[in-house]
Amino acid sequence: MGDEKRDVIEVLTHDHREVEEMFDELAAATDADERRRITDDVTIELVRHSIAEEAYLYPAVRKVVPDGDQIADREISDHAEVERILKELEKADAAHESFNTLVNRLIEDVSAHVEDEEGNLFPKLAEHADADQLLELGDKVQSAKRVAPTRPHPSAPNTPPLNKLLAPGAGLVDRVRDRLSGRGSD
Template sequence: MGVAERRDQPHSGYPGHMADDVITLLHRQHAQIRSLFAQVETTTGDEREDAWHELVRLLSIHETAEEEIVHPAVKRVDGGEPVVEARVAEEHRAKELLSTMDRIGPDAEGFDTLLVQLRDDVLAHADHEEQSEFPLLREVYDQERLERMAKAVEAAEAIAPTRPHPGVESPVANLALGPVVAVVDKARDAIRKVLG
């Protein structure tokens, strides 16, 4: 199933599809991100470009939602502050690389080398979240709260930027700038779709 076909179908990891709880939702998004990296690495032409744009979109909205919902919740947990600080630093580095790659495009010279670096960084980041952040959430918050957090993540994703914006890693910055930047990003997405 191609990227364009998937976009029209509700499934885990995308706004509009309710997960059991925030941890389940984010695990599913991590799986989708892994799959999209594989597609970008193994396809060419329009299929590769479509997979790349879908990967950029998913990474951008995923990180925005984590910054607005997950990180603040983990920070409130005893011992959570250093865990979040490490994840935010990883996210910032990945956003900078993703932003550069989005500007040059998947056909540019050197893109494949950057893609390997981005993939390794993002997947290591996802593993760190799954090993250090998610257990803290599960330990401290009850199922009802985790389900409400999933709804909040999906709401945040609905207004999140669809492109990387390094330097906008705080919840306040995301809430203040996110909707404006998202409108610009979504306009660019619509133009790209029309122009092919």
């Protein structure tokens, strides 16, 4: 994907498809270690994606979309619930039935969130933002994902300016922990 310019809707829709593919892989996996690895990969992607949306997408939605505050608040609330599930999954034993229950809740919640974004938020954003704004947001989201945390931090701020200030530091710590543990390296 290099230096290719993509608008924010393309970037985020691509992320959605990647997560859906990981969910399919997770559903097919039977080995507990494999399920843990895939869940860690899903967590990394979802946390990075959420942080980028909260830092740049939702503030833009608040600014340019009619009823943008209401839409952004609902999306942030969805993220908070997903992050709570991810935090529980992080501690759960992948061989235990409760792990499967949490995975199913995660898939349901994320799927509903994706459907809402793609069916409601993205069309409204495309209608009210111009092409340059969408491209600029795409760049910002991609940059934010590169420095974002890779682990759930449910008590961290999820709105600017604090999320923009704190996320890169948490991201650095998470990436160091991931490197040392081998998490997300495959």
